[in-house]
Amino acid sequence: MARILVADDDVDIRELVEFKLSTLGHEIVAVNDGAAAVDACREHKPDLAVLDVMMPGMSGLDAIRVIRSDPALVGIPVILLTARAQETDVETGFDSGADDYITKPFSPRELASRVQALLARSR
């Protein structure tokens, strides 16, 4: 079981990801923007974070930059959720330190597989 942070301003997606990952036995911390994601990382020290790229206030990309610049959080694996139209952001995301990305619309089963793979790799 791992603690996973899910940050997405879309309540449907947040709920779906939360549901899917919790059925796999993970503990979920769900927030709806980038700033809250960074705060939640500091507070809960998750084993992995799933971040949406486009969020109000601080974007997922900015949140990754903050996470990667904080020595206490730098090791948290991050998966980006991005709309197809923002695929150019993926390059920036990887530059900023994202470990994987999934485009929306997405298959929750695929997301779960990527999460499991990344958790296994990071342990």
Next chain:
Amino acid sequence: MNVERVALVATLLLVAGCLVITLCLVLSRLIKDHAERRRQHVRSSVWRVVLTLGSGEGEEIDEAYAVLLSATPAQRKAVENDAFALLPKLRGDSRQRLSEVLLAWGGLRRATHSTTSRSAVRRCRGYYRLGVLAEPGRRDQLLRGLDDRDFIARRTAMLALGSFPDPEVVEKMLDAAAAEPRLRGDFLASIDRIGLVAAPGLRDHLALALESRDEQGARRGRLAAEALGLVGATDSVEVLEAGLADTPDEFRIACINALGALGLPTSIIVLGDQLDHPNPDVRRASAQALGLIGAAHAVELLTAVLEDDNIEVARAAANALHRCGRPGQRVIRLSTIPVAREVQALTSLRAPA
């Protein structure tokens, strides 16, 4: 005396009226809150089944599917809106099964009916749902939505048509967006979803626009060029490059942007020629496009405009050089031009500590 009594009765009537209205409002609020609580109560269990259908594995999905097909009308009503909102965010089997459930619940019939409502909000809901369900038989209903009397409904219909990868749909969408410029963003969003299927039709329209040269044709051409770049129609490079010769500047810029989005190094020379154009917007777009291509061959061309009279052109060239790999970054590093220093400073700020 009589007047005083009349005034008293009137006051009492007024107070009584106010009390009755207040009571009605409170009662109505209580009833609505109660109904919402009941809906939430019903929803919580059914919604878990919907989420299982959307994200579960093997038998779980079959079970959830069977449960949802036998849901009571109250259960359906409690989750239908949310299920329609969730559906376009899924893909694969999950999407297919949830779509089947919504069809079995009569979602298509109700959505079609909503498109004829007098309320613009209901028509929007109808168009949205027809787009989500993407039933080919309802395509024409959605196409009619492009002529709806309310802008918000036309916009919803335009977005919903992105679920129909059909050349005829693309043509009607292009017509509508050319006639109403504020639909441009929605047109492009839909074309992005349709993808390369849209390319042949868009290419034909771009070629026609190059021949016609009238204002309406130019608008269609600009939109077609933007859309071709967006969907990555690399086999349209020839017609896009033809759009750089003797065309209105806005049209030319749309073709330049599209060539940049396609990112083929073979376009470097034609884009480089545009760096000498008298219009700074054209020069800036060319520099940006060369940056998107990001090839080392473009470094020499971009270096030449690093000292352009127009600061925006120079800044675009500096940013583009930064994207051209080590040779471009070397030019930026060694340059003392303010825009180059600016790009360098921003790059070091963005770099992880």
